Amino acid sequence: MGGSPAGPGAGGQVLGKGGPPRKLCRAVTARWPQPAGRPRRARSPGGGRTQEPFHAVASPGSPPSALDRGSLRRKHALNCHRMKPALFSVLCEIKEKTGLSIRGAQEEDPPDPQLMRLDNMLLAEGVSGPEKGGGSAAAAAAAAASGGSSDNSIEHSDYRAKLTQIRQIYHTELEKYEQACNEFTTHVMNLLREQSRTRPISPKEIERMVGIIHRKFSSIQMQLKQSTCEAVMILRSRFLDARRKRRNFSKQATEILNEYFYSHLSNPYPSEEAKEELAKKCSITVSQVSNWFGNKRIRYKKNIGKFQEEANLYAAKTAVTAAHAVAAAVQNNQTNSPTTPNSGSSGSFNLPNSGDMFMNMQSLNGDSYQGSQVGANVQSQVDTLRHVINQTGGYSDGLGGNSLYSPHNLNANGGWQDATTPSSVTSPTEGPGSVHSDTSN
């Protein structure tokens, strides 16, 4: 249920309209390298569509061919012809009549909704937005989708790096397109200007031509934007997928969880508060804490024997902590007034060493000393300590059954004792008297 921190399918939904991510992936990998070649292609054949041969206006770089030379000569002859003004006016008249110059002049393109959507998306993803915080919004969203844990900074930076890459490609391509568009527009304008000497070309016509060119280029830009959007979405979905993948918790996190588990073996059900605290300490989500305890309980119960060594280990740790606690408490009792235990607002111990972390957690559960009864808590620590001492004394007999955390906490039908039973009440010194046959799997 709430187990998944990333939430199955949390990613990829943003672009859901485009189709399943797999397909997108293929589409993009096939399409990505292409845009670089487009401007060149757009430049050359575009001119061939006007009525006059554009190559007639020799580009400054290339020497005119024999054909060009002939055409230039003819043009020059035409321009100098004495009948030219008369012919020109006739042409104007004809054009007026055919209405060529008016047609399509008022084609004002409204803002394309799809283009707007793409623009918005790119902005939201931090691709087309302002230079700095780019991607931070998306990354934050992704982090939120994953449960907000902060243990994935590597993936995070990886994501940002890739997003930056996409962003760069997008901008260079966009720049190229704009440049190509401008070049082509000025080229066409020059041609039209040149042609206007031999045939009537109204400013409206020029405007229209420019409009056509811009529309063409903006459609190419839209393709670029679409590809970029797809790339970002794929990156996102992959990023989230990667987070969905199982990753072992850090050693420290496992230790913290184990310490809690084995010190609350009689009732290994952390409260919501305790879960939150554990989650914070382990840099994982509360759901992950719940999962961990669920797994741990079932696996411990299934094969107690296997976990005994681990249990002893953590018991020893607990004992050390307890020893410190007892020492501190005793000292406190001697030096301070007996009614002022060294506790914070939540009633936790302030231990002089690193063990206090664990002690704090213990206090959170509320089962170590309800009602801030530090005395009782100290008693439980003493019990643990005493028990460990006993255990280490009897450990050499080598029999699995004689272990600190023998399954005395489990009742006959395999369940733990009543969940309300605090661990400190059920003294660990109880010993291996209780029943347990299910040490094997």
Added chain:
DNA sequence: ATACATGATTTAGA
């Protein structure tokens, strides 16, 4: 390559 460990998910029950 394999077995084992472990985090996540699913299912069913209370």
Added chain:
DNA sequence: TCTAAATCATGTAT
């Protein structure tokens, strides 16, 4: 909604 139990899927050690 929480949990137990089964199971899946991946990480890790050999």
